[in-house]
Structure formats: structure tokens, C-alpha cells
Amino acid sequence: MKANVITAHGPAATVFELCEMPEPVAMADDLVIRVLTTSVNPLDCRIRNKASVPRNFPLILGFDVCGVVVEMGSNVKGFRMGDRVIGSPTPFRNGANAEYVAVDYPSCALAGNLSDEIAAAIPLVGITAFEALLDRLHIRSGDLVVIHAGAGGVGHLAVQLAKYVGCKVVTTASREESMEYCATTLGADYVLNYRDENVKAAVMDLTNGQGAALILDTVGGSTFSQCIDYAAYNGHICSILPVSVDAQEGYRLLLKNITLSYQFMGGPLQNPSQNRQSIILKRLVEMVETGTLQPQVSKVYPLEELAKAHEEMETGHTMGKIVIRNSNLNAGK
Known part of the structure; x- marks a missing residue:
């Protein structure tokens, strides 16, 4: 063949x-x-x-x-x-x-x-988004969930699934076209420009200073590390990347009692x-x-x-x- x-x-x-x-x-x-x-x-x-x-x-x-x-x-x-x-x-x-x-x-x-x-x-990104949101983060109607890279492969289906469940969705993008797509087509409630905006400050403001209880990290690297800053106490971060947690990040997760889970359907x-x-x-x-x-x-x-x-x-x-x-x-x- x-x-x-x-x-x-x-x-x-x-x-x-x-x-x-x-x-x-x-x-x-x-x-x-x-x-x-x-x-x-x-x-x-x-x-x-x-x-x-x-x-x-x-x-x-x-x-x-x-x-x-x-x-x-x-x-x-x-x-x-x-x-x-x-x-x-x-x-x-x-x-x-x-x-x-x-x-x-x-x-x-x-x-x-x-x-x-x-x-x-559909298959890889669809199963990943579904399992991350419903099997790992256990989203429910009325929840606020942060979904990174909302215009991406996993992100664009995750935003739609979260909205279908009845969640308020905060997502990130950078290009004007991507931000418009997330807001207008996907229906995200808040679209943050991660290049020009302080994502931590925006999330803390949207949650009255409490931080986000549910975060889906589809980017990894420094984006994951920053998630810890604005995750709520007793919050949950689910990452679809093989993020590494050093001792300092592990301590930050511990002090806020944050659950970290991974989603890999392959x-x-x-x-x-x-x-x-x-x-x-x-x-x-x-x-x-x-x-x-x-x-x-x-x-x-x-x-x-x-x-x-x-x-x-x-x-x-x-x-x-x-x-x-x-x-x-x-x-x-």
C-alpha cells in the first residue's frame, strides 16, 4: 500500500x-x-x-x-x-x-x-475534549471553566461541549480572527487575548477574586504554570500535555490543594x-x-x-x- x-x-x-x-x-x-x-x-x-x-x-x-x-x-x-x-x-x-x-x-x-x-x-480531539471535561473535570451546568486555545483542535470542540452542558466559558486566543471565532461562532462568554491581556487578572476579576475552579490546559509549558496562579483553592487543572511539575510548582499546587489530572486518550x-x-x-x-x-x-x-x-x-x-x-x-x- x-x-x-x-x-x-x-x-x-x-x-x-x-x-x-x-x-x-x-x-x-x-x-x-x-x-x-x-x-x-x-x-x-x-x-x-x-x-x-x-x-x-x-x-x-x-x-x-x-x-x-x-x-x-x-x-x-x-x-x-x-x-x-x-x-x-x-x-x-x-x-x-x-x-x-x-x-x-x-x-x-x-x-x-x-x-x-x-x-x-472529530475522533482524537473530540474524545479528548469530552473525556477531559466530563470524565476529569466533571463539569456541570452553571460552572465557570477556563479552556485555553479555544480556536484550536481540542479547544474549539471543548468550548462547544462546555456551552452545551451549560457552563460559562472563558477562553484564550491572540489573533483577531481567532478571538472573533471563539466569541461569535463558538459562543465563548469571555475571550481573553493572552498576548495583550493579563490573563490572571482577568480571570480573578471574572471570579470575584476566587480564581477558576475548573481549567482545561491545551497548551502546556508556561501556560500550565500560569494556570496555577489563577486556579481556585481546591480547584482542578486538567492538562492534555505532558507538563512537568518541579518542586516549586508542586508546592504551589499543594498550598492551594489543587487537583492536577491528565487526559490522554491514545x-x-x-x-x-x-x-x-x-x-x-x-x-x-x-x-x-x-x-x-x-x-x-x-x-x-x-x-x-x-x-x-x-x-x-x-x-x-x-x-x-x-x-x-x-x-x-x-x-x-
Whole structure:
């Protein structure tokens, strides 16, 4: 099969190569999917630049997929050959930047009437946002939640999910276009320009000096560290990044009795029989079909131009998702 692989860690312009790779073979819990579309996530760029887990090359990235089921493992339930599905391949196996990909069936759902592009924009960021808000932060109607980078992949769905639950949403952006999108399209209650405004002062003012009880960090680094400054006593920060906490930050968390949790949906499924991710994906598909949730696709690239898509992602100016369309489908399988 054709795949656009990385041959080493490094800049997008130098490490991608379109080549032939072996087709995946279904293990017991797998669907083998003929790829129609996939997307680019910051996770792809982090792995391409330098992975904390050792990788074998060539490596196929791409951790979203919309496609057609062409093979099923012996344990698969709820799917049929020829189903059009969406899913999120685990980052610990080859991904969907290829003609075919194998995905654990509990990480998949039927794609419904969604377009191929919209469908591929949902899985990784949708599951991440859903689990971070509902399973980690346990948001409820009336809560105020700070969601960083509201125009980004996870952020733009997280803002919409929080508003659907009935929360007041404070989000951050910097460009005028992004701020307008967060306020007008996504419905965020407060949009803070993190370059020009003092985010801590603004959050403390909005919370009458109490600080934010619920914070979703989608940026990491100094943004995470600053979250501690304006988190409420007994507050909760959920990060989707591998943030490091030094002794000083740990002490600040301790003194304010702040809960720190992490959200990573790409690991091995601990109990495939529960189909948790599949249930979330099914719910997200229904919300998009009814117009409750509106994923944003900023641009669509062909698989051959995957390096350009990575370079655009790394500008930090993407709103929503960048989708990759596979134009080299193997019609014979």
C-alpha cells in the first residue's frame, strides 16, 4: 500500500517520504479500514520532532480516520464489512497516513451522514475534549471553566461541549480572527487575548477574586504554570500535555490543594469490552448531525502534501483542524 511515512525525527520538509508499505493485518480486536480521510494533530508533530517513546522507522503517523471497513478481527462486534466508520488509531501503532490502517474497534463508530472531511476532524480531539471535561473535570451546568486555545483542535470542540452542558466559558486566543471565532461562532462568554491581556487578572476579576475552579490546559509549558496562579483553592487543572511539575510548582499546587489530572486518550484500551471511546464517538457524531456540535475544517491537503500540512500546523495559527484526503485509494481490496 502507499503511505506517507517519516523516515526519522526532524523537520517536516525533510523526513516525509511517499513509499510502499505492508498492508496491516487485523488482530483480534481490529478493524482494517480503507482510508478516505485523516487529519493532522499536534501529537503528530510532537512525535515527528522527537518522541519520548522509542520509534521504529519508517513510521506512519495520522491518528484520526474516516474510511471503509475491509477486514475485521475475530473479536469485533457491532460492525460489518463495508461500514463507513470513524476512529482514532493509537499512536503506538502505525497510523492513517496511508491507504489502510488497523484500529481497535472500541475506538471506532459509524460515521453516519457526516462528510469525510468533517468525520476525520472529530475522533482524537473530540474524545479528548469530552473525556477531559466530563470524565476529569466533571463539569456541570452553571460552572465557570477556563479552556485555553479555544480556536484550536481540542479547544474549539471543548468550548462547544462546555456551552452545551451549560457552563460559562472563558477562553484564550491572540489573533483577531481567532478571538472573533471563539466569541461569535463558538459562543465563548469571555475571550481573553493572552498576548495583550493579563490573563490572571482577568480571570480573578471574572471570579470575584476566587480564581477558576475548573481549567482545561491545551497548551502546556508556561501556560500550565500560569494556570496555577489563577486556579481556585481546591480547584482542578486538567492538562492534555505532558507538563512537568518541579518542586516549586508542586508546592504551589499543594498550598492551594489543587487537583492536577491528565487526559490522554491514545493509550492502549484497558477494557475493550466497555467500548467507552466508541460510545463517545457515537454521541459526538449524533451531535454533529443535529448541528449541536460544529467541527471546523480549516484546510484540506492531499496525502502527497502531508509535509505542508505539518508545517501549517506548526505555525500555531490553525483554527479547528487540518484534514488530509487520500487520493491514492486501492480500489481492489
